[in-house]
Amino acid sequence: MGYVLKPLSSAEKNLAEQNYYIVERFLQKKGLPFDEWFDVVIFRYLLTVQRWFKEPKLYKYEFSTIAWQAMRSAVGNERRKQERSIKTVSLDEVIPNTEGLLLGDTITENNLNYIPYIQEAIQK
Numbered sequence: 001m002g003y004v005l006k007p008l009s010s011a012e013k014n015l016a017e018q019n020y021y022i023v024e025r026f027l028q029k030k031g032l033p034f035d036e037w038f039d040v041v042i043f044r045y046l047l048t049v050q051r052w053f054k055e056p057k058l059y060k061y062e063f064s065t066i067a068w069q070a071m072r073s074a075v076g077n078e079r080r081k082q083e084r085s086i087k088t089v090s091l092d093e094v095i096p097n098t099e100g101l102l103l104g105d106t107i108t109e110n111n112l113n114y115i116p117y118i119q120e121a122i123q124k
Contacts, residue, residue, distance in 0.1 A: 016049045022064050026071050044074035
């Protein structure tokens with residue numbers, strides 16, 4: 001988007017306050033838990049408020065449409081970011097549908113991957 005959130009002007013504050021219900025409705029309609037997704041959407045919402053005043057060409061659309069699309073984009077970006085992040089697992093975690101088998105139980109010396117130079121050092 002290329003915008004940096006700055007303190008809101010009084011006109012921007014007024015618009016943000018009058019349309020705050022859009023944020024709540026968006027989270028509800030998308031089934032997104034408020035406490036997990038509020039920060040993601042509120043910052044994009046506030047950036048959209050500022051963008052609204054900087055880009056009069058947007059006036060041909062309803063503010064709610066612009067805000068909704070911006071928040072939808074923010075959620076999509078956040079989900080892609082989360083998908084790329086490294087997932088940590090515990091070896092004490094139960095493997096689903098295995099009657100209590102732990103991830104750590106599956107590690108044996110036969111299925112360890114050794115780095116070749118470590119193997120060479122051990123053999124010397």
